[in-house]
Amino acid sequence: MSATGVRAAVTGLGVVAPNGLGTETYWTATRKGISGIGRITRFVPDQYPAQLAGEIDGFDAAEHLPGRLLPQTDRMTQLALVAADWAFQDAAVRPEDLPGFEMGVITASSSGGFAFGQRELQALWSKGSRYVSAYQSFAWFYAVNSGQISIRNGMRGPSGVVVSDQAGGLDAIAQARRQLRKGTRLVMAGAVDASICPWGWVAQMASNRLSVGRDPERAYLPFDDAAAGHVPGEGGALLVMEDLEQARARGARIYGEVAGYGATLDPRPGSGRPPGLRKAVELALADAGASPGDIDVVFADAAALPDLDRIETETITAVFGARAVPVTAPKTMTGRLYSGAAPLDLAAAFLAMRDEVIPPSVGVTPSPGHDLDLVVDRERPAPVRSALVLARGHGGFNSAAVVRAV
Amino acid sequence: MPAHEFTLEDLKRILREGAGADEGVDLDGDILDTDFGSLGYESLALLETGGRIEREFGITLDDETLTDAATPRSLLEAVNALLVPAEVG
Numbered sequence: 095m096s097a098t099g100v101r102a103a104v105t106g107l108g109v110v111a112p113n114g115l116g117t118e119t120y121w122t123a124t125r126k127g128i129s130g131i132g133r134i135t136r137f138v139p140d141q142y143p144a145q146l147a148g149e150i151d152g153f154d155a156a157e158h159l160p161g162r163l164l165p166q167t168d169r170m171t172q173l174a175l176v177a178a179d180w181a182f183q184d185a186a187v188r189p190e191d192l193p194g195f196e197m198g199v200i201t202a203s204s205s206g207g208f209a210f211g212q213r214e215l216q217a218l219w220s221k222g223s224r225y226v227s228a229y230q231s232f233a234w235f236y237a238v239n240s241g242q243i244s245i246r247n248g249m250r251g252p253s254g255v256v257v258s259d260q261a262g263g264l265d266a267i268a269q270a271r272r273q274l275r276k277g278t279r280l281v282m283a284g285a286v287d288a289s290i291c292p293w294g295w296v297a298q299m300a301s302n303r304l305s306v307g308r309d310p311e312r313a314y315l316p317f318d319d320a321a322a323g324h325v326p327g328e329g330g331a332l333l334v335m336e337d338l339e340q341a342r343a344r345g346a347r348i349y350g351e352v353a354g355y356g357a358t359l360d361p362r363p364g365s366g367r368p369p370g371l372r373k374a375v376e377l378a379l380a381d382a383g384a385s386p387g388d389i390d391v392v393f394a395d396a397a398a399l400p401d402l403d404r405i406e407t408e409t410i411t412a413v414f415g416a417r418a419v420p421v422t423a424p425k426t427m428t429g430r431l432y433s434g435a436a437p438l439d440l441a442a443a444f445l446a447m448r449d450e451v452i453p454p455s456v457g458v459t460p461s462p463g464h465d466l467d468l469v470v471d472r473e474r475p476a477p478v479r480s481a482l483v484l485a486r487g488h489g490g491f492n493s494a495a496v497v498r499a500v
Numbered sequence: 501m502p503a504h505e506f507t508l509e510d511l512k513r514i515l516r517e518g519a520g521a522d523e524g525v526d527l528d529g530d531i532l533d534t535d536f537g538s539l540g541y542e543s544l545a546l547l548e549t550g551g552r553i554e555r556e557f558g559i560t561l562d563d564e565t566l567t568d569a570a571t572p573r574s575l576l577e578a579v580n581a582l583l584v585p586a587e588v589g
């Protein structure tokens with residue numbers, strides 16, 4: 095519970111994911127174990143070692159957004175604007191009915207608008223500066239999703255962007271909760287990342303964390319002996335967050351609350367000190383006033399690299415005990431969405447509470463070396479009152495969030 | 501005769517290509533004396549539009565040309581003034 099007594103309710107979800115555009119489409123596919131990972135179609139991937147991605151198919155921005163916005167927005171912003179629209183609809187909130195200064199927007203971003211930026215940089219070096227779009231001034235920028243959502247919906251309250259790779263998706267939710275506690279009435283929070291273009295691709299390759307597998311069903315295998323990196327994806331989720339009491343007062347449908355959060359940074363390599371993920375989990379549980387036994391499912395970060403998987407398994411077994419809590423990674427169906435991953439996992443956690451079912455991880459044969467109760471291939475019926483979502487970002491960021499039913 | 505002329509049709513095409521069009525505005529209506537703001541174009545849209553005019557027509561527009569041109573008519577006049585070759589005699 096917060097010091098101020100304000101609890102952060104989630105009242106609306108907007109999902110754009112490789113295995114489903116729209117919350118219910120995504121959720122239906124996820125429960126059935128249907129993956130959105132495949133060979134890259136956005137560009138010809140032949141010359142790159144990594145050739146698989148979780149791409150969103152069938153998204154036509156012009157169907158959803160005003161013509162004035164199309165030339166000035168990258169794909170990630172178009173997806174984010176639509177996800178925000180859907181989240182508002184889901185929350186039964188019309189932003190034009192609320193005072194602008196009482197609504198904020200806090201998103202996370204890991205790379206900005208790479209496809210837009212690549213096109214304009216190519217214009218710069220092939221034709222000259224006069225050929226660069228004036229909109230490049232902001233369309234590539236980390237904060238652009240927050241800015242465009244703010245402008246489109248007249249949201250003038252506390253707003254910003256968090257940049258901490260995959261962990262940022264939870265850090266943005268935590269920042270939104272801080273703003274609710276300070277008196278902001280509603281915050282649109284979460285993240286949508288999309289950088290499946292050659293420039294974005296080589297930037298991701300530099301991490302040495304990408305899977306070079308060619309078989310979409312065997313390329314992204316966290317907690318598997320064959321784990322050898324992740325498949326990148328695009329998309330994410332935006333969540334309408336409100337002060338719980340105000341949400342109840344307006345009769346809102348409430349998915350649950352963001353009850354706890356913890357974040358740490360790993361020690362520098364070679365320091366001999368332990369990684370920070372366990373501490374982040376303990377901080378999140380303490381913040382929620384929860385004990386490990388209260389948690390019904392863990393949504394894993396699922397790096398699919400042996401060392402990082404081992405750290406995550408050790409963390410979960412140290413806090414909960416061996417095979418003591420169901421663990422899942424539905425991101426095996428979308429690829430890692432960078433900042434978008436954790437908000438999508440939060441959406442899945444709230445839907446798991448609603449439908450009393452834990453969505454599966456797909457394709458994974460759990461390694462005997464990982465003493466986890468991993469939910470694989472088929473959904474598992476189970477009452478879910480409380481969930482822990484983990485997200486780690488490149489560079490040592492660890493974040494954990496506890497969500498629960500209210 | 502100017503070597504070429506910058507017409508309202510050119511302007512509408514460049515606006516649509518560079519900045520898109522507001523669904524609530526009929527660019528094919530009588531817009532010559534309508535403020536760019538009322539047509540849905542803010543300063544950045546005009547900056548993009550000016551850049552595209554410069555590229556296509558091989559001219560250089562002063563910053564003031566874009567900021568002072570409040571309507572399509574005034575922008576057409578300013579651009580065409582640059583396109584007209586110096587009068588002989």
